[in-house]
Amino acid sequence: MANIQTPKKADAKIPDASMSDIAFLLLLFFMVTTVFVQEKQFWVERDRWPVAESIERIPRNLTTTIYVMRDETILIDDLPTRIEEETDVLVYNTLLKKKEENPEVIVCFRTDRETKYGVMSDVMRQLQDANTLIVTFEAQTKRN
Amino acid sequence: MKIGRKRKGKAAIPTASMSDIAFLLIIFFMATTKFDVKEGIKIVLPQATKEQEESKTVNLTEKEMTRMQILPDGTVVINKEAPRRYDNSALDALIKAKLKENSQMIFKVITDRDAKYEYMIAVVDRLKAMKVEKISLSTN
Numbered sequence: 001m002a003n004i005q006t007p008k009k010a011d012a013k014i015p016d017a018s019m020s021d022i023a024f025l026l027l028l029f030f031m032v033t034t035v036f037v038q039e040k041q042f043w044v045e046r047d048r049w050p051v052a053e054s055i056e057r058i059p060r061n062l063t064t065t066i067y068v069m070r071d072e073t074i075l076i077d078d079l080p081t082r083i084e085e086e087t088d089v090l091v092y093n094t095l096l097k098k099k100e101e102n103p104e105v106i107v108c109f110r111t112d113r114e115t116k117y118g119v120m121s122d123v124m125r126q127l128q129d130a131n132t133l134i135v136t137f138e139a140q141t142k143r144n
Numbered sequence: 145m146k147i148g149r150k151r152k153g154k155a156a157i158p159t160a161s162m163s164d165i166a167f168l169l170i171i172f173f174m175a176t177t178k179f180d181v182k183e184g185i186k187i188v189l190p191q192a193t194k195e196q197e198e199s200k201t202v203n204l205t206e207k208e209m210t211r212m213q214i215l216p217d218g219t220v221v222i223n224k225e226a227p228r229r230y231d232n233s234a235l236d237a238l239i240k241a242k243l244k245e246n247s248q249m250i251f252k253v254i255t256d257r258d259a260k261y262e263y264m265i266a267v268v269d270r271l272k273a274m275k276v277e278k279i280s281l282s283t284n
Contacts, residue, residue: 016163019163020159020162020163020165020166022163023163023166023167023169023170024166026166026170027166027169027170027173030170030173031173034177050261050262050265050266051262051265052184052185052265052266052269052272053269053273054185054269054272054273055183055184055185056183056184056185056186057181057182057183058181058182058183058184058186059179059181059182060179060180060181060182063182065182068261106186108182108184109184111261112261113260113261113262113265114260114261114262115260115261116257116258116259116260116261117214117255117256117257117258117259117260117261117263117264117283118257118258118283120261120264121255121257121282121283124189124281127189128189128190128191131191133188133189133190133191134186134187134188134189135186135187135188135189136182136184136185136186136187137184137185137187137265137268138182138183138184139183139184139185139265139269140183141183
């Protein structure tokens with residue numbers, strides 16, 4: 001008599017032995033590709049910013065920061081400058097370049113709260129000349 | 145007498161939960177990562193073109209425009225009123241009243257060159273908080 005074999009059922013298993021390898025690979029990938037933003041020096045520290053309530057959040061990649069210190073020194077792209085004469089146009093020139101790279105550039109002012117407004121006015125005039133018209137004034141939220 | 149041989153224990157580290165640990169770590173870092181954003185008051189400056197400078201100056205009445213002049217000591221002159229110091233609620237009430245008069249009111253913030261930057265921010269912050277869209281910044 002012939003021996004009739006019952007067909008074997010195929011194993012339906014997803015191999016999960018390498019799952020941990022995949023997960024660790026992902027973890028390592030993100031660890032390696034993460035870049036922390038580092039500021040060389042806090043030119044105007046956070047507690048020197050003005051206080052405001054109506055604060056908007058702007059993605060950092062769109063912004064370029066101008067630091068204005070109490071002694072009226074202006075810092076753009078890590079280069080210090082002052083606006084005392086008509087020929088002091090570092091801000092204007094830098095912004096023209098930035099505008100060329102990214103027409104949507106937003107200028108972010110990190111100004112000491114006790115700075116005199118005159119210097120801000122001068123910087124903003126150069127901004128207008130360079131046609132970079134969107135600005136933000138960095139501020140800290142009100143602490144109750 | 146029967147002497148049993150000592151059985152060697154199996155020396156294996158259980159790795160079944162390794163993926164759980166790895167995913168837990170990934171999720172932890174995903175949840176705690178905060179993308180860096182800038183926080184501040186956003187303003188769009190007017191364009192400074194030659195045509196504009198040459199164009200005629202437009203005279204606006206008090207019904208259309210409110211002048212807010214910030215003096216070096218932090219006091220504010222509203223239109224032609226006497227200078228006084230405003231706190232947040234007083235400024236809010238004033239802006240509200242002006243907006244009630246004319247919802248399209250333009251607020252011109254004129255800051256003295258010697259006034260502190262924070263005085264200007266305080267006024268612009270209140271204007272922004274009251275959803276004023278037409279803010280003009282200038283200096284004298």
